[in-house]
Amino acid sequence: MTRNLVTDATRIGADIDALSGLTDPGRPYTRRAFTPMFLEGRNWLTQRFEAAGLSTRLDAAGNLIGTRRGRQPGSGTIMLGSHSDTVPDGGRYDGIAGVIAGLEVARALDEQGITLEHDLEIVDFLAEEVSIFGVSCVGSRGLAGVRPDEWLTREAGSLTLAEGIEQVGGNPASAEDRSDIKAFLELHIEQGPVLDNQQFDVGVVTAIAGITRVEIIVEGRADHAGTTPMGARQDALTAASWMVLAVERFATELASGDAHFAATVGEFSMEPNAANVVPARVRMLIDARAERREDMVRFLGELEAGVAGIAEQAGVTASEPKIISDNMPTPCDAELLDILDEASEHVGARHRRMASGAGHDTAWMARLTRAAMIFVPCLGGRSHTPDESATNEDIAMGAAVLLEAVKRLDTR
Amino acid sequence: MTRNLVTDATRIGADIDALSGLTDPGRPYTRRAFTPMFLEGRNWLTQRFEAAGLSTRLDAAGNLIGTRRGRQPGSGTIMLGSHSDTVPDGGRYDGIAGVIAGLEVARALDEQGITLEHDLEIVDFLAEEVSIFGVSCVGSRGLAGVRPDEWLTREAGSLTLAEGIEQVGGNPASAEDRSDIKAFLELHIEQGPVLDNQQFDVGVVTAIAGITRVEIIVEGRADHAGTTPMGARQDALTAASWMVLAVERFATELASGDAHFAATVGEFSMEPNAANVVPARVRMLIDARAERREDMVRFLGELEAGVAGIAEQAGVTASEPKIISDNMPTPCDAELLDILDEASEHVGARHRRMASGAGHDTAWMARLTRAAMIFVPCLGGRSHTPDESATNEDIAMGAAVLLEAVKRLDTR
Ligand SMILES: NC(=O)NCCC(=O)O
Ligand SMILES: NC(=O)NCCC(=O)O
Numbered sequence: 001m002t003r004n005l006v007t008d009a010t011r012i013g014a015d016i017d018a019l020s021g022l023t024d025p026g027r028p029y030t031r032r033a034f035t036p037m038f039l040e041g042r043n044w045l046t047q048r049f050e051a052a053g054l055s056t057r058l059d060a061a062g063n064l065i066g067t068r069r070g071r072q073p074g075s076g077t078i079m080l081g082s083h084s085d086t087v088p089d090g091g092r093y094d095g096i097a098g099v100i101a102g103l104e105v106a107r108a109l110d111e112q113g114i115t116l117e118h119d120l121e122i123v124d125f126l127a128e129e130v131s132i133f134g135v136s137c138v139g140s141r142g143l144a145g146v147r148p149d150e151w152l153t154r155e156a157g158s159l160t161l162a163e164g165i166e167q168v169g170g171n172p173a174s175a176e177d178r179s180d181i182k183a184f185l186e187l188h189i190e191q192g193p194v195l196d197n198q199q200f201d202v203g204v205v206t207a208i209a210g211i212t213r214v215e216i217i218v219e220g221r222a223d224h225a226g227t228t229p230m231g232a233r234q235d236a237l238t239a240a241s242w243m244v245l246a247v248e249r250f251a252t253e254l255a256s257g258d259a260h261f262a263a264t265v266g267e268f269s270m271e272p273n274a275a276n277v278v279p280a281r282v283r284m285l286i287d288a289r290a291e292r293r294e295d296m297v298r299f300l301g302e303l304e305a306g307v308a309g310i311a312e313q314a315g316v317t318a319s320e321p322k323i324i325s326d327n328m329p330t331p332c333d334a335e336l337l338d339i340l341d342e343a344s345e346h347v348g349a350r351h352r353r354m355a356s357g358a359g360h361d362t363a364w365m366a367r368l369t370r371a372a373m374i375f376v377p378c379l380g381g382r383s384h385t386p387d388e389s390a391t392n393e394d395i396a397m398g399a400a401v402l403l404e405a406v407k408r409l410d411t412r
Numbered sequence: 413m414t415r416n417l418v419t420d421a422t423r424i425g426a427d428i429d430a431l432s433g434l435t436d437p438g439r440p441y442t443r444r445a446f447t448p449m450f451l452e453g454r455n456w457l458t459q460r461f462e463a464a465g466l467s468t469r470l471d472a473a474g475n476l477i478g479t480r481r482g483r484q485p486g487s488g489t490i491m492l493g494s495h496s497d498t499v500p501d502g503g504r505y506d507g508i509a510g511v512i513a514g515l516e517v518a519r520a521l522d523e524q525g526i527t528l529e530h531d532l533e534i535v536d537f538l539a540e541e542v543s544i545f546g547v548s549c550v551g552s553r554g555l556a557g558v559r560p561d562e563w564l565t566r567e568a569g570s571l572t573l574a575e576g577i578e579q580v581g582g583n584p585a586s587a588e589d590r591s592d593i594k595a596f597l598e599l600h601i602e603q604g605p606v607l608d609n610q611q612f613d614v615g616v617v618t619a620i621a622g623i624t625r626v627e628i629i630v631e632g633r634a635d636h637a638g639t640t641p642m643g644a645r646q647d648a649l650t651a652a653s654w655m656v657l658a659v660e661r662f663a664t665e666l667a668s669g670d671a672h673f674a675a676t677v678g679e680f681s682m683e684p685n686a687a688n689v690v691p692a693r694v695r696m697l698i699d700a701r702a703e704r705r706e707d708m709v710r711f712l713g714e715l716e717a718g719v720a721g722i723a724e725q726a727g728v729t730a731s732e733p734k735i736i737s738d739n740m741p742t743p744c745d746a747e748l749l750d751i752l753d754e755a756s757e758h759v760g761a762r763h764r765r766m767a768s769g770a771g772h773d774t775a776w777m778a779r780l781t782r783a784a785m786i787f788v789p790c791l792g793g794r795s796h797t798p799d800e801s802a803t804n805e806d807i808a809m810g811a812a813v814l815l816e817a818v819k820r821l822d823t824r
Contacts, residue, residue: 192639209638213687224795225676226621226701226769227604230660230667232793237677238660241653248642248650255642264637265649266687268680275625275678276699277796287688289638357638381644383636384689 005347006108007101007399013392015100019044019084020092028386029092033085033127033138034156034164041084042168045099045124052107054122061142062126062170068106070118070410076182078116078409079369080105080402081123083139083361087130091388093189093378093395099124101187101399108403116410118182125361126168132156133164140361144368145175183336183409184365186373187398189390191358193381201349201397203375204340208356208363209260209289210329212296216243216307217319222272222280237270237279239314244268246306247286250299259291260355263299286321291329291355330363336372336405343404344374349397374398417759418520419513419811425804427512431456431496432504440798441504445497445539445550446568446576453496454580457511457536464519466534473554474538474582480518482530482822488594490528490821491781492517492814493535495551495773499542503800505601505790505807511536513599513811520815528822530594537773538580544568545576552773556780557587595748595821596777598785599810601802603770605793613761613809615787616752620768620775621672621701622741624708628655628719629731634684634692649682649691651726656680658718659698662711671703672767675711698733703741703767742775748784748817755816756786761809786810 022041024030031037042064049056054066064084082098102122109116126139133154138161141147152162152172165172190196195203220236244265251263267285286303290296303321311318337353344351354375365371376398379389434453436442443449454476461468466478476496494510514534521528538551545566550573553559564574564584577584602608607615632648656677663675679697698715702708715733723730749765756763766787768774777783788810791801 190639191636192641193644194641197644211638222797223793224603224770225678225699226623226674226771227602227795228674228769228793229604229606230664230674232605232609235660235676237680238656241656244650244653245657248647252642262638262640262642264647264688264690266637266689266691267685268649268682268691269685270680273679273681275697276676277678278676279678279680285687287637357640358636359638381635381640383639385634 005396005400006112007104007396007403009392009396011107012100012104012395012399015048015103016092016096016392019096019100027089029086029090030088031084031086032088033129033131034168038085039168042124045084048103049122052103053110054106058169059143060171060174060176061139061147062165062168063139063143064124066106066122068109068120070116070120072117075118077119077121077180078406079121079123079181079184080406081125082186082188083125083128085127085129087384089386090384091386093388093390094191094383095128095188097189097376097390097395098187101395101402104396104399105403105406116406118410120406126165126170128361133161137359137361137364140364143178144364146364146367178368181369184362184369184371185336185402185405186360186362187402188360188373188375189378189383190375190381191378191383194354195375195377196379196381199350200352200377201394202344202351202401203354204337204344204351205332205356205373205375206337206353207291207332208330208360209291210293210296210327211359212288212300212326213324214286214288214303215322215324216284216286218243218282218311218316220280220316221278223278225276225278228278233278234316235278236282236316239310239316240282240284242310242314243284243307246310247303250302250306254295254299259295260357261290261295262357263288285324289357293329330366332362332366332372333370336370339405339408340372340374340401343401343408346404347397347400349401374401417808417812418524419516419808419815421804421808423519424512424516424807424811427460427515428504428508428804431508431512439501441498441502442500443496443498444500445541445543446580450497451580454536457496460515461534464515465522466518470581471555472583472586472588473551473559474577474580475551475555476536478518478534480521480532482528482532484529487530489531489533489592490818491533491535491593491596492818493537494598494600495537495540497539497541499796501798502796503798505800505802506603506795507540507600509601509788509802509807510599513807513814516808516811517815517818528818530822532818538577538582540773545573549771549773549776552776555590556776558776558779590780593781596774596781596783597748597814597817598772598774599814600772600785600787601790601795602787602793603790603795606766607787607789608791608793611762612764612789613806614756614763614813615766616749616756616763617744617768617785617787618749618765619703619744620742620772621703622705622708622739623771624700624712624738625736626698626700626712626715627734627736628696628698630655630694630723630728632692632728633690635690637688637690640690645690646728647690648694648728651722651728652694652696654722654726655696655719658722659715662714662718666707666711671707672769673702673707674769675700701769705741742778744774744778744784745782748782751817751820752784752786752813755813755820758816759809759812761813786813
């Protein structure tokens with residue numbers, strides 16, 4: 001569908017083609033942070049930023065920032081952006097769409113002859129995806145001042161994260177005062193099927209779900225699979241299967257409410273994993289996402305009781321669910337949500353409010369400043385795969401929403 | 413408990429200690445076929461056989477045979493034995509107990525001044541356990557003339573199985589006519605908990621269960637674990653969990669009859685096995701054991717229908733159960749079973765009939781001649797582990813049953 005927008009879908013599409021074309025040889029689409037290909041992408045972005053009249057710099061956290069000066073220096077900064085790094089074998093839109101949408105906002109402002117009161121910054125955050133150092137959102141956490149110090153000594157090959165940030169052009173030893181940022185907005189593909197299925201143009205993200213990872217170890221007994229009577233077994237796999245189904249049942253129940261909830265057994269392995277031996281041990285890692293903390297608390301309680309009950313019933317032992325990581329849900333800023341709704345109305349975008357089940361840089365920026373984000377649809381909700389697909393028109397529509405929101409923010 | 417037997421528990425214990433002491437350095441109890449340690453064990457056995465007055469030879473299939481000549485050359489051979497090879501990190505009794513029990517029968521006959529009518533052979537079969545070549549029961553299949561020719565070209569490192577058999581002293585190119593063997597008997601630890609739990613001395617094995625291995629592949633869809641609503645998933649792991657439980661349910665039902673049945677999902681792996689990705693693919697390998705072929709046929713039918721129904725319900729696809737290997741049950745010889753019952757009565761052994769859920773050399777010898785076997789208890793049914801435990805007294809009791817059975821066979 002072509003719409004009458006101030007943002008340009010063709011120009012957006014050309015930029016996404018060019019940037020996503022910078023991929024590790026023979027491996028679409030792979031541009032992992034800290035790799036040579038990532039730096040090529042950064043060089044290309046720097047040139048595009050400058051061609052659009054933005055002055056560029058790398059901040060201490062290793063983020064690439066393009067600045068469009070406002071009329072009133074010192075009145076504060078409005079920041080837009082996302083990330084240009086990908087997962088291995090990732091897609092063409094995850095992160096990129098938001099960086100290019102930010103750039104497009106700057107270009108459209110130029111074309112409309114608008115100078116804002118505030119400075120506008122377009123940011124490409126460093127290493128939003130799980131990086132070669134095993135951690136994610138390195139740049140947004142760094143900018144927000146919440147990057148754990150102990151991360152800096154993490155190693156990938158012979159490189160430490162501190163050295164990696166330096167190579168990218170950052171300065172891991174120093175921290176910038178960014179209290180000038182009065183609002184942050186991000187555009188991202190949804191990475192889920194809701195907008196695509198329900199034919200919305202834009203999702204106004206109410207909150208970024210908390211992510212809790214929980215490990216469970218089930219210990220049964222390795223016995224001869226041929227000789228051990230069915231009633232005399234301590235089979236870790238059959239017990240673990242009940243637990244997998246309990247996770248799905250608890251999560252489905254919680255998801256039937258009006259807030260986002262999901263839980264997945266994403267890692268599952270067993271020992272000895274030999275054809276004729278009764279499974280002795282299973283390790284499971286559960287990934288749970290909750291828009292509301294109380295749902296996560298309820299899930300963890302049900303999980304603990306469920307696992308204990310199943311283990312007892314099955315005659316195996318199970319570790320108490322061990323929390324490996326636990327991030328709180330991040331509500332987006334209420335005033336920004338209203339502005340994004342109004343902006344969507346203004347540009348004629350069919351919009352709905354929804355939570356993000358995925359983690360995003362916005363969650364970390366919300367520690368520093370007012371922050372919010374919008375989703376644009378992606379085909380079938382597929383992401384983190386070369387099959388990832390979104391339309392340039394939808395991204396242009398989202399960029400137009402951002403532009404309108406920036407204009408409204410600028411006057412408040 | 414000490415009993416008044418013609419077999420000698422102390423002598424049996426000393427032999428088991430000596431042979432099981434020959435183990436790969438720092439790795440009790442590991443004496444895999446074709447390894448240097450296996451050959452050390454064979455040398456030791458050869459000396460023990462000869463010290464007991466047996467003349468020794470290696471047959472074409474690579475089995476070590478000790479012969480005690482009978483009064484009537486050419487009247488046929490009675491064979492006793494088992495295997496001296498172990499699994500990696502195996503036990504002290506699996507296989508060894510049967511070889512030493514055979515040797516003890518020969519010694520006890522000497523001490524009683526008995527010369528049989530028939531030749532008596534004590535055999536140590538080559539490579540009963542899954543060997544470095546990935547196949548098992550190499551020696552008993554070879555002796556019985558049912559070793560697949562294509563096995564000979566299998567490789568382990570730079571060695572072929574044919575070369576391995578030659579190194580052991582066999583001649584893989586030739587086949588011996590062993591129609592002289594009129595009966596084969598094996599003693600083995602049960603490798604299951606039945607005799608130990610029910611306090612029997614001896615299990616008279618009615619049949620060796622058929623072993624069928626079935627592979628199932630479940631294909632779902634890799635989606636983002638955070639964003640994909642619970643109702644919009646094609647989760648291969650949750651579907652596979654239902655299948656694991658169906659296997660257990662079908663097997664438990666079949667096992668509630670009067671014939672042995674067991675089924676186990678022994679191998680289970682999933683992809684991509686990443687914390688925040690909905691599981692896309694699961695591979696399962698089912699090991700099923702049936703004393704009665706009709707039970708296996710019923711199980712395979714229930715499995716096929718069950719898997720298809722679960723896949724449809726869960727919105728995933730599942731391959732039809734693929735039969736990877738399929739061995740028929742082997743009934744033991746009815747007359748030998750009666751003789752073993754009578755012999756058990758004669759020596760005062762508390763005995764019961766039972767099927768073997770595990771595969772044994774006896775199943776292959778049954779292709780050649782009348783064959784049967786007895787079990788002795790092992791602690792808690794544990795086997796294929798250094799914890800494997802059996803008493804010298806129980807093995808001596810079993811050997812006494814074999815001796816009495818041999819005497820009875822000799823007169824028929
Ligand atoms: N947006 C996104 O894919 N984040 C990765 C972290 C996660 O949500 O699992
Ligand atoms: N006796 C024994 O452990 N055989 C190994 C093959 C099997 O039954 O799984």
